[in-house]
Amino acid sequence: MLIIDCPHCGPREEAEFACGGEAHIARPLAENNITDAEFADYLFLRDNPKGLFLERWRHTAGCRRWFNVARDTVTHEIVEIYPMGALPKSKPAASAFKKSWRRQSPAEKAASPKTTSAKTGSAKASASKGRIR
Structure with a gap:
């Protein structure tokens, strides 16, 4: 076990x-618009690799919290356990x-908020660094 x-x-x-x-x-x-095919890829395609895989786990019989696990x-x-987010x-x-193909997927790119004005340009720059003001 x-x-x-x-x-x-x-x-x-x-x-x-x-x-x-x-x-x-x-x-x-x-x-953010993506095609139906791109949305289907996001919704239905999942990796099932032989080797290291990043997974979400929930402690259902304990604290009921979610966390991430890097598992072979x-x-x-188990290589690493780290918090959600x-x-x-x-x-x-x-x-x-x-290396995950998801980093280059249209759904991944569509997950980033788009900005349209110069005023929100600093928010876009901060978001690319992982911070939103």
Whole structure:
């Protein structure tokens, strides 16, 4: 049995958790248009790699909180556990994040807010750095 170290409750057996699938899937914003085919890719395509994979997990029998796990799908070794909304910090997990085809997908690009005026230009620049004022 896999032991998962919940960041809020500590180490617990896998039976206490539910896997929520692939992590870091950006949801396209309503004001950004993408084609039906591109939206279908966002909605239905999921990776199932052999090797390191970034997943969302929920501690259903404990604190009920969500968190991310970088796990090797062959050995089930957990490389890193990190909070929702954060990016992986370990070198292998960060590399897996950057290599994902999703980083270049139209849905990922459509998840960024578009700005239309010069006044909001600074907000766009800050958003690209991960901060919104």
